[in-house]
Amino acid sequence: MAFILNIETSTKNCSVSIAENGKILKIKELNNGNYSHAEVLHSFITDILKAANLPIHKIDAIAVSKGPGSYTGLRIGVSAAKGLCFALQKPLISIDTLTSLAHSISVNSGCIVPMIDARRMEVYASVYNHKHEELRDIRAEIIDENSFLEYLEKDKVYFLGDGAQKCKGIIRHKNAVFVDDKLPSAKEMAVLSYRKYKKSDIENVAYFEPFYLKDFVVIPEKKKKPTF
Numbered sequence: 001m002a003f004i005l006n007i008e009t010s011t012k013n014c015s016v017s018i019a020e021n022g023k024i025l026k027i028k029e030l031n032n033g034n035y036s037h038a039e040v041l042h043s044f045i046t047d048i049l050k051a052a053n054l055p056i057h058k059i060d061a062i063a064v065s066k067g068p069g070s071y072t073g074l075r076i077g078v079s080a081a082k083g084l085c086f087a088l089q090k091p092l093i094s095i096d097t098l099t100s101l102a103h104s105i106s107v108n109s110g111c112i113v114p115m116i117d118a119r120r121m122e123v124y125a126s127v128y129n130h131k132h133e134e135l136r137d138i139r140a141e142i143i144d145e146n147s148f149l150e151y152l153e154k155d156k157v158y159f160l161g162d163g164a165q166k167c168k169g170i171i172r173h174k175n176a177v178f179v180d181d182k183l184p185s186a187k188e189m190a191v192l193s194y195r196k197y198k199k200s201d202i203e204n205v206a207y208f209e210p211f212y213l214k215d216f217v218v219i220p221e222k223k224k225k226p227t228f
Contacts, residue, residue, distance in 0.1 A: 007078030010069025022194030063193035115163030123163035
C-alpha cells in the first residue's frame with residue numbers, strides 16, 4: 001500500500017491530490033485565471049490530508065509535475081515538494097507535465113498533442129500515440145499552418161491544453177481536433193506517480209530542478225515618456 005501526494009503547479013491550475021496505489025482519494029484544484037499557487041498550495045495540501053484522514057507522516061512519497069510550464073509555478077511546486085521530502089524523509093517523484101496532460105483524454109486511434117502556452121505563438125508540445133506512448137520529444141516551437149502536418153496527414157490529431165487554444169485559428173487541417181478545458185492536473189499524476197514508485201524511479205531531492213525547457217527571460221518594463 002502506498003499513499004502518494006501529487007502536486008501540479010505548472011500552469012494556472014493549482015492542483016493537489018492524495019492517491020492510494022494510484023487511485024485518487026482526495027483532490028483539490030483551483031483555476032481562477034491567475035497564478036495563485038503561492039497563496040493556496042500549502043492550504044490545499046493541509047485540506048486534502050485532513051479530508052482523507054491521513055496524517056502527513058503516513059505519506060510514502062511526494063510527486064511533483066516537473067515541467068515544462070510556468071517558471072514561477074514550477075518553482076513553487078518543486079520547492080514545496082522538496083521541502084516536504086526533506087522534512088519527512090520521503091522520496092521525490094517527478095512527472096513530466098505533458099505526459100500527464102496527454103493522459104487526460106482517451107482515444108482509439110490517431111495522435112495526442114498536449115500543449116502548454118509559452119509566449120506569443122509559441123508552445124511547449126510533444127506528440128503521443130493513442131496508447132500514450134511518446135512519438136516525439138518535447139519542444140518549444142512557433143505554431144504555423146504547417147505545424148504537425150506529418151501527423152495530420154495520416155490520422156486524427158487531438159490538441160489539448162492552454163497552448164492549443166491559440167492554435168485553433170492557425171491549424172485548420174480536417175484531421176485537427178481541439179479538446180477544450182484541459183489543463184495539467186494532479187488527477188492524471190496519480191497513476192503515473194504510482195508506476196514510478198513501484199520501480200523506485202525517484203529523484204535526488206538535493207539536486208532536482210524543474211524542467212524549464214527554455215531559460216527564464218525577464219521582460220523589462222517600458223520606460224515612461226517624460227512629461228514636460
